[in-house]
Amino acid sequence: MVVGRGDPKVTGVLPVGLAHSTKVIGSVVHSIKEYVVLVQLHELVPLSSIERACEYFKGKIFQKPPLRSSVKRTVRVKTIYDIEILDHYEKYVLLRVLCDPGTYMRKLAHDLGLILGVGAHMRELRRTRTGPFREDETLVRLQTISEAIYLWKTSGREDLLRKIVLPVEVSVVHLPKVVIVDTAVDAIAHGADLAAPGVVMLTGDVKANSRAAVFTLKGELVALGRALRDAEEIAKMEKGIVVKTTRVIMPRGVYPDYWRRRKTGTVLSK
Numbered sequence: 502m503v504v505g506r507g508d509p510k511v512t513g514v515l516p517v518g519l520a521h522s523t524k525v526i527g528s529v530v531h532s533i534k535e536y537v538v539l540v541q542l543h544e545l546v547p548l549s550s551i552e553r554a555c556e557y558f559k560g561k562i563f564q565k566p567p568l569r570s571s572v573k574r575t576v577r578v579k580t581i582y583d584i585e586i587l588d589h590y591e592k593y594v595l596l597r598v599l600c601d602p603g604t605y606m607r608k609l610a611h612d613l614g615l616i617l618g619v620g621a622h623m624r625e626l627r628r629t630r631t632g633p634f635r636e637d638e639t640l641v642r643l644q645t646i647s648e649a650i651y652l653w654k655t656s657g658r659e660d661l662l663r664k665i666v667l668p669v670e671v672s673v674v675h676l677p678k679v680v681i682v683d684t685a686v687d688a689i690a691h692g693a694d695l696a697a698p699g700v701v702m703l704t705g706d707v708k709a710n711s712r713a714a715v716f717t718l719k720g721e722l723v724a725l726g727r728a729l730r731d732a733e734e735i736a737k738m739e740k741g742i743v744v745k746t747t748r749v750i751m752p753r754g755v756y757p758d759y760w761r762r763r764k765t766g767t768v769l770s771k
Contacts, residue, residue: 528673563576703735
């Protein structure tokens with residue numbers, strides 16, 4: 502997993518998947534986002550009024566995508582987890598916004614202007630977080646990646662590449678995890694669903710109908726799935742399917758195929 506960025510005034514954090522890690526990009530892209538957005542008000546407004554207006558946007562909001570967007574313009578419900586005013590100078594307001602994926606900052610800036618009664622538009626936007634990836638932690642420039650590849654090809658040095666290319670497991674640290682027995686791994690790699698006897702441990706807040714990551718005892722990512730029960734229920738179950746496999750990450754054959762060898766006592770179901 503490589504995390505890069507474009508021009509600081511244009512984009513921000515951009516996760517890039519390599520090889521099998523491309524399979525988890527969907528869970529990263531459709532996770533929580535954080536932006537720093539520069540809003541220009543069309544008239545001078547006191548800071549106290551801006552602070553009150555921002556409070557209206559915290560929580561669930563109704564938002565219709567702007568005219569220039571790549572999605573159907575229907576009203577959608579999004580959640581704004583936090584809005585913080587970082588700076589305020591004359592007609593300019595710098596905001597930090599933590600929100601659901603698919604929340605349009607252009608529309609947020611426009612609506613803020615409507616609430617204040619003066620009009621507003623977005624001047625600059627920077628994405629500082631996508632899921633578990635933050636701007637000040639794992640971010641690297643494309644130039645750095647180019648240099649690392651050059652050193653690897655010309656002198657065989659891998660140290661810089663190993664600092665840049667992160668294990669795929671890093672991309673799912675924000676998801677609840679289900680740890681399974683070794684004898685169940687290859688069956689999951691073949692697309693089987695996970696049954697209760699295959700579960701060793703649960704970490705994070707596993708909830709019914711929510712996403713979960715399936716791991717080996719060694720901490721290797723096997724697959725992504727949808728939990729069918731809450732953690733408390735799974736811990737008490739002795740049989741039955743507990744996680745529906747939705748995306749297999751680990752290649753087949755990495756672990757022995759116990760599920761083919763044993764016709765009885767299997768812990769998984771197709």
